[in-house]
Amino acid sequence: MPPAAVPQQQGMTVWQKCVGLTMGFLFGGLSILRGxxxxxxxxxxxxxxxxxSAATFSFFLAIGSVIRNDGELPPHLEAARLQLSSPMMRxxxxxxxxxxxxxxxxxARRSDPQ
Known part of the structure; x- marks a missing residue:
């Protein structure tokens, strides 16, 4: 059986970089003005x-995208997971x-005379 395809994670988007850099600029500027x-x-x-700030923001967004994409299994692996899971998980x-x-x-067992 061939191995299942694992979705590749994308790099940081321009939006992630801009938000992180902007927050760093605001907090850094405030810190420089104060201290x-x-x-x-x-x-x-x-x-x-x-x-x-950009690195921290991107790190938490990456964690969120991994959590969000964690449940997407191919149909044959999802069927195997359901068969092997306990009844409490169904x-x-x-x-x-x-x-x-x-x-x-x-x-049937009780009504069957033996």
Whole structure:
């Protein structure tokens, strides 16, 4: 059986970069205005805030996209997962069908003279 295709994660979009950089610019600018630029100067301090904020924002968006795409399995793997999972993990209608089947098997076993 060939291995299942795994969807590849895309890189950061322009929107993710812009939002992270803008937030870094705002928070970095506010920090520089409140506490001064420090020994490195204004531009290195501001760029450090901007890049750190962009990286953090992109990291959390990447986690969200992995969580969102985690449940998309090919149909044959989803069927195998449902067959191997416990009855508690199935839907209510599957539970009712399973219960009816067990009742019928129990009735057949009791009514069968041996």
């Amino acid at each position: 001064g630029a420090g020994p490195r100067g204004v531009l290195p301090t501001l760029s450090q805030y901007m890049l750190g 839907t209510r209608s599957d539970g009712f069908a399973n219960m009816r089947l067990r009742w019928e098997l129990e009735k």
